[in-house]
Amino acid sequence: MGPRSSKVKKVHGHEGDAAERGRKQAVEEFTESEKKRQQIQNAQRMSELKERVKREKAKLKSYTPGDMSGAGEFEDIDLSDINAVRIAVIGPAGCGKTCFINLAETILLGEDKVTAIPQSAAGEGSLYLLPHLSSLNFRLLDSRGFFSPGESYKEELIQILSGRIRDNEPIPRPNDTYGNHRHLRDVIAKRDVALLSDCIHGIISVLDYNDPKFMEYADEAKVYRRLLKENGYSTAAVVTYKTTEAITEEDRRYHQNEAAKAIGSSIDRTFSLLNHVALGTEITVETEMTIVDILKTALLGAESFIKVQKQLEKYKFEDEIRDILTEDQRISVVDFMTSLENKYAWTKAEVNNVIEIFDNNYIDTVQRLNQKWEEVEDKITPWTIKDLIKEELDELLL
Template identity: 30%
Template structure:
C-alpha cells in the first residue's frame, strides 16, 4: 500500500507492567540480540519517559508508551491521542500541554493510527485483585470497542505467581481489559534475576502473531471503510438516502459515520434480508420488532435508532 508505512502496535499499561521489557524480549527473540533497545525501569529511575517508536522490521513498529500510576483524565487523553495518531513519536508528548485529539476517533488517518493495542497487566499487581483495575479500564474499553480495536492482553511477571493462581489472574485480567481469553497471554520477560530462555521467545512470538493478525484485520476493515466513503462521496447526491435506500447503503453510511467495523453489521443485514427487510424505510417500519435482536449491541442499537430518526425526520414532517 502506497499510503501505508506498516503496522503500528501500541503498548499500554500502568507503569512497571513490563512494556519495555516485552519489547526487548521481542527483539531478542527475533534478532538474537543480547539486549533490546527499550529503556527498562531500574531502581530509583523512571522507565520510559516519552513515547518511543521502535521499528522492528519494515513491516511493523512497536510503540512503547510511558505507563501511568493509574488511569485518569490526562492518561486517558494521551492514550486516545496515540490511538488516533495525533501523537506519533517522542516529539509529540509534552505533559505540561494539553493534547488536542478526537474523543470518538473521527477524522483520523489510518497510516498514523495505532492498529492494535497490547494492554499490559502485571500478574501480581494487587490492584488487579481488588477490582480497581477493571473500573479504571471502563472508559478505554468503550473507546477501543468504538474503534473496532480488539485489545490483546499481556500478563507479565508470570514467574511471580503460582500455577494455582493462573486461572484467577487470567479471568480478572481479561475482564478488566475486555480481551477474550484467546487474546490473553502470560509472559515472563527477561529481567535481572532471570535470563530469558526459549520459553520467553515462544511467549513473545505468540503475542506478536496475534497482534499482527488483529492489526491486519483492523487495517483491512478500515481500508474498506475509506473506500466506501470515497465511493459514496463520488456518487454524491445520486445516492438514494430516502425511503428507497437499501439496507446495505443505510448500514454502509452508518458504518463510515460511526466507525463500526462492517463485519459486525453484515450478519444483521443478512438476517434482515431473510425477513424481507431490504430498504431503510421497511427497517424503520419494522424497527419495534427488530430492535430486541441479540445480534446488536446496545451501542449499535442506539446508533441505528438515531440514524433512522435522522433519516426519516424530514419525510415525517
C-alpha cells in the same frame, strides 16, 4: 528335629530377603526406565518447540501486512500505503511494557540490536512514544505508563491512537513540568487525525500481577475498554510476573481471567509472561514461544482493524462521489483524479500526467471520460493506474 527346623527357617528367611531385594531392584529399574523415557519425551518436545519457535520467528522477520489473515482476506483491499503495522504497547507505569519490547527485540533481532532500555524502578519510565523493531514491517510503540485508566487517560489514549502524537514525541499531561510539554499539548490537540498508515493499528496491553491495583482495574478501566472497543481494536493482553517462584497453573489462569476482564480481551488473547529482563534471568524457549504468540495475536487484530478502516474509507469515498454527482452531473476529471490521488497515494506527477492526457483529448468531465475511454486508455501509464481509474470510473457511473 529342632536344629533341622531352625535351619529350614533360616533358608526361608534368606529366600524372603532375596525376593524383597528382587522387588526393590525391579521397582528401581522400572523407575529409572520411566525417568529415561520421560527425559527422551521431554527432549523431543523441547526439540519440536525449538523448531516451531525458529519457524515462527522467521515468519515474523519476513512479515508483510496481511500475512496473518491469510490469502484472500485483503484481495480487494490496497495495502500499499501501510508500510508497517503499528502496535501500541500500553499499560500502567512499571508494568513491564519496555521489558516486553526488550524481550521481543532480543528474540527477533538479537541482544546487540535492542533499543528498548527499561528505566530503574524509581523512575516513571518512558515519557515518549517510541517506535521499536524499525527494521521489520511492524512496529512496537512504547508509551507512557498511566496511573489510572479512567477519564483522565482517555484523551491521551485518543491522541496516541489517532496519530496526533507522533513517533519520538513526548506524551504530555496536564500537570507536567517537563520542558515544553504544556505548549505541546495545545499543538497536538489542534492536529488533524493522521492518515491510516500513521495511526495505531493494534494494541498490546500489559499488566503486572504484583501491581497493588491489579484487582481494581476491572472496575477502573471501563472508559479504557469502551474506547478501544468503540474504535474497533482487538486487544492482546499480557500478565507479567517478576518472581523466580513457581506459579501454579490455577493462579496463572486466575490472573489471566482478571486481566481479560480489566482490558476487555478474550481469554484466548490473554497471555502470561515471565519478565526475564526485570529478573535478570536467561530467556527460555517457552518464553520465546509466548512472545511469538503475543505478536502474532496482536498482528492479527491489527490487520482486522486495518481491513475495517479500509472498507470504511472506500464507502466514504463512494458516498462523497455519489453526493457530488447528485449535486452536479458534470464532475470534473480534475476532482475525480484528485480523489483517486488521495485514496491510492499516487504522486502529483503521476496524476498531472494523466490529467494532461485528458486535456489533450478534450476530456473535462467523468461522463466525457467514460465516452472517450477507448481513445485514451493506451496513453495512460503505468497500467496499474490505468486499471484503477477504469475500475473507479465504472463503479462511479453505475
